[in-house]
Amino acid sequence: MITPEQVKHIAKLARLGLQDNDVDKFAKQLSSIMEYVEKLNEVDVKNVEPTSQVTGLENVMREDVVSRFSNREDLLKCTELPVQNDQIQVKSVISM
Template identity: 40%
Template sequence: MLSKEEVKHIADLARIKLGEPEIEKYQHQLSVILDYFKEIQKIKVDNVKPLASVSGLKNVLRPDVPRQESQEKKKALVEAASEKEKGLIKVKSVFER
C-alpha cells in the first residue's frame, strides 16, 4: 500500500491540494490501481506478436505534393482579399501578444 507521504508527493507533482480524508481515500484507490498493474505485469507475453492496429484498417493517403498555380490565379486570389500588404493576404492576429 502506498504511504501517505507517497500520495502527498503525487499530489504535489499534480499540483493538487489534498486534505487528510482525501489522502487516505487516494492512498487506497491508487494502491488498488497499482496492484492491478502488478497483476498485468505477470502475464506472459513473450510469444505474442505486437499489434500496431487491432482493426486491420489502414489509412490510404496520397502523397502531399505542392501544386504550382499560375501567377494569374495567385494575383486574383490576393486581389479578392479584403486586406493585403506587400502582395500578401493580411488576416487578423490569431495569437495574443
C-alpha cells in the first residue's frame, strides 16, 4: 500500500513535480502495482545469485584514447537556456 504522503515523498526524491490532483491517482495505481509484485515473496531465493548482466561480460576495457566530439555548435544548440562563453546559464543554486 502506497499512501499519498509516500507518493509526495518519492516524487521529492525523484525531483518530480506533481499536480495536486495527481497524488491520489498515483497512490492508487502504484499501490496496485506494488501489490502485484509482492508475489515475488513466494519464491525461495536462498543461495541464488542476483543477475546484473545476461551475456557474461565483465569489466569491458578499451584503449584510453581521447576522442573529441566535433560538433560543439550543435551540441550547445540543444539547450533552451541562454549560452554565454560556451556555458549554459542556470538559476542560482545557492541563495545569497
